[in-house]
Amino acid sequence: MTLVFFAIILAGLQIGHAQGVKKEYEKSIKAEEIPAEVLELVSPILEEGSGIEYFEEFNGQDRSFEIKMEWREKQISVEFYEDGRLMDIERLISFDEIGEDARGNIQKYLESYARYKIIRLQRQYSAEDQDEEDEEVIEEFIEQDIEDLTVRYEMVVYLKGHDRYGPYELLFDDEGALINSQEVERRSPDNVLY
Amino acid sequence: MCCIRTAVTLFFLSLSCQHLLAQSTVLRWEPELSLTWKPEGRWAYNATFSGRNIWKDGSEDFSNSYNWAHVEGRLFATYELFGGNSVGGGYQYRWADLFEEQSGYEHRLMQQYAFITFTEARRFAHRIRSEQRIRDSGTIQRFRYRLSYDFPLEGQQLDPGEAYMILSNEVLWSVARDLSEIDNRVFVGIGWAFSRKRKLETGLQFRVEALNTNEPENIFQLITSYFINR
Numbered sequence: 001m002t003l004v005f006f007a008i009i010l011a012g013l014q015i016g017h018a019q020g021v022k023k024e025y026e027k028s029i030k031a032e033e034i035p036a037e038v039l040e041l042v043s044p045i046l047e048e049g050s051g052i053e054y055f056e057e058f059n060g061q062d063r064s065f066e067i068k069m070e071w072r073e074k075q076i077s078v079e080f081y082e083d084g085r086l087m088d089i090e091r092l093i094s095f096d097e098i099g100e101d102a103r104g105n106i107q108k109y110l111e112s113y114a115r116y117k118i119i120r121l122q123r124q125y126s127a128e129d130q131d132e133e134d135e136e137v138i139e140e141f142i143e144q145d146i147e148d149l150t151v152r153y154e155m156v157v158y159l160k161g162h163d164r165y166g167p168y169e170l171l172f173d174d175e176g177a178l179i180n181s182q183e184v185e186r187r188s189p190d191n192v193l194y
Numbered sequence: 195m196c197c198i199r200t201a202v203t204l205f206f207l208s209l210s211c212q213h214l215l216a217q218s219t220v221l222r223w224e225p226e227l228s229l230t231w232k233p234e235g236r237w238a239y240n241a242t243f244s245g246r247n248i249w250k251d252g253s254e255d256f257s258n259s260y261n262w263a264h265v266e267g268r269l270f271a272t273y274e275l276f277g278g279n280s281v282g283g284g285y286q287y288r289w290a291d292l293f294e295e296q297s298g299y300e301h302r303l304m305q306q307y308a309f310i311t312f313t314e315a316r317r318f319a320h321r322i323r324s325e326q327r328i329r330d331s332g333t334i335q336r337f338r339y340r341l342s343y344d345f346p347l348e349g350q351q352l353d354p355g356e357a358y359m360i361l362s363n364e365v366l367w368s369v370a371r372d373l374s375e376i377d378n379r380v381f382v383g384i385g386w387a388f389s390r391k392r393k394l395e396t397g398l399q400f401r402v403e404a405l406n407t408n409e410p411e412n413i414f415q416l417i418t419s420y421f422i423n424r
Contacts, residue, residue, distance in 0.1 A: 024353070025349075025353045025355075026349040026350060026351045026353060027348045027349040027353070027356075028348055028349050055349055055350065115276055117276070117277050119312070158276060158277045158278070160276055165236065165274075165276075166274075167278075186312070187317070187351075187352045187387075187390075188230065188390070188391075188393075188421070188423045189310060189319065190228055190230040190240065190421050190423050191228075191342075191344070191360065191385065191393070191395055191419065191421055192308075192310070192317070192319035192321065192342040192344065192360075192362075193240075193272060193280065193282070193306075193308055193319065193321065194228060194230070194240040194242055194268075194270050
């Protein structure tokens with residue numbers, strides 16, 4: 001009986017290997033593995049940060065770096081392209097912190113579904129389409145002088161309706177108009193449910 | 195934070211191993227094969243096959259002290275509710291005392307409610323279950339609540355080829371005529387995701403059975419599970 005069990009395991013391992021491993025990955029790294037120019041760029045934020053964690057991500061084509069920390073009692077993450085350019089800064093916020101007009105538009109979109117439940121909301125300060133240098137973007141973020149920054153809202157929300165059922169990631173612009181949506185993939189619950 | 199979590203868990207594991215070796219009277223191992231199928235929609239189906247091996251001390255010939263205490267097969271179905279909740283039910287058949295002169299059996303009916311929450315990559319799963327354990331000697335009603343906590347050991351996502359840690363605590367309450375017994379089970383394990391559809395998990399479970407009586411029993415056992423989902 002024991003030999004049968006192990007034979008099944010080995011067969012399963014072989015099948016798993018034949019199917020191959022996805023090339024996308026995301027992993028924790030040490031600060032020394034972050035390019036020096038990236039650390040230098042983000043040092044003004046790191047000075048006030050705690051619980052700092054460093055990650056490397058690969059989406060199948062491009063590599064990027066992400067630094068997560070608690071900053072001024074809020075969870076933030078700063079993401080960079082491989083060449084050291086700033087991608088964006090994201091800050092965890094509550095729904096009430098969104099401006100009235102944008103909040104109204106987002107609420108109107110969510111209420112078009114039969115049911116919704118917001119799990120996580122981030123304000124994203126994008127460095128793309130910016131005339132300022134990355135250093136200026138970071139300085140304006142620290143000073144919360146965000147008028148000249150491209151602001152977006154990234155939300156993870158459970159949705160029911162419009163042929164959708166489950167967790168989705170929604171991206172809104174600064175006026176609350178939907179830019180993008182995608183289903184969130186969660187790891188299988190088989191080891192905690194059965 | 196990741197290193198601290200790993201260090202604490204490994205420390206707990208090492209303590210468990212020492213206790214297991216010190217006891218050496220009874221060694222138990224439960225291998226398990228779990229197959230899950232989730233078609234389009236809110237239903238998911240699971241078939242699990244498991245057994246319990248026991249090695250008993252006191253014999254110079256170790257192979258003669260080995261025994262399969264039981265083997266069991268389980269079928270389960272869950273229906274996804276809104277917001278990470280689910281309800282489910284299932285049936286299990288256990289064939290016990292396989293190599294004894296008189297083997298035993300158990301039919302088990304199960305009903306379940308579960309809800310899962312995430313904090314970044316950390317997952318908390320609450321599983322509430324009611325069981326009717328039907329044996330030749332009578333029927334036992336059992337209630338169970340298990341809280342599981344698992345997280346990837348590398349990064350914020352569990353990617354293929356990466357490992358994860360899982361901790362859980364389960365409280366069980368069995369009731370029948372002349373029976374009211376409370377058990378507690380703590381599990382510390384580590385798993386490897388070979389792909390998004392296959393993972394191997396192993397760990398130590400510490401059981402305190404009948405802890406509300408004058409004769410509680412402590413049991414350590416190794417559990418190894420292989421999960422396949424489609």
